[in-house]
Amino acid sequence: MQIVLVGTGQMGTAVERVASQKGHEILARFDSDHPFDTASPSELEGADVAIDFSLPSLALTHIRQYCEWTLPAVVGTTGWYEELDTVEHWVADHDASLLYAPNFSMGVSVVRRAIRGILPLLDELSEYDPFVQEVHHTKKVDSPSGTAQMLGGLLVEGLERKDHVETETQHQRIDSAAVHVTSTRAGTVFGEHTVAFDGPYDQITVGHRAKNRKGFAAGAVQAAEWLVNRQGLFSLDDMLDDLLTEDR
Secondary structure (H helix, E strand, C coil): CEEEEECCCHHHHHHHHHHHHCCCEEEEEEECCECHHHCCHHHHCCCCEEEECCCHHHHHHHHHHHHHCCCCEEECCCCCHHHHHHHHHHHHHCCCEEEECCCCCHHHHHHHHHHHHHHHHHHHCCCCEEEEEEEECCCCCCCCCHHHHHHHHHHHHHCCCCCEEECCCCCCCCCCCEEEEEEEECCCCCCEEEEEEECCCCEEEEEEECCCCHHHHHHHHHHHHHHCCCCEEEEHHHHHHHHHHHHC
């Protein structure tokens, strides 16, 4: 594949390394010194897909450009999901191809599916109170992480007794209908996420700890390989469902 790399920071560098190991080529690179929104179509000639790990403030501008130019794009940048309906219209209007995920780790995907599997039972066990904790390095630009917010949202969707996510520090008794999502920024931690259900006699925990960035990069490159020649708006779950179907 010929890849357009948007965002050349730590994640972008990891993506480039993995892509090269798999025999793909980086056709063009865009960053703060060479912004994607100043690109010309000629710079993207021959591109198969874009992989975007840029900044939340730039995400919607980039996504609209991918759609208008019908350049398939894998977007790991978060902070724009409140505009998902708008993005869905852009994709449909331009017959575009876009795959997004707050986390491209296959391990996180397994954790998410495991939680979905146990939520129906925990919905009946109201004495278990859920919460989410996450830890990332000090250079991470968003807090809480997109993955933590996704996990909190998953709990709200699956538990009738919960109706919203609370990400702020609580200086009073927390609303019983809230799922508390907390964040810590320290050192060079690649990413740790814990979903816990605290009961009167025990605590159930499901978690994921990233060892390095290569796992996220490998998932993004795999998503790019899957997205080429497909049209529509996809999440990582769509790719995993397809891969599971192929294996049967």
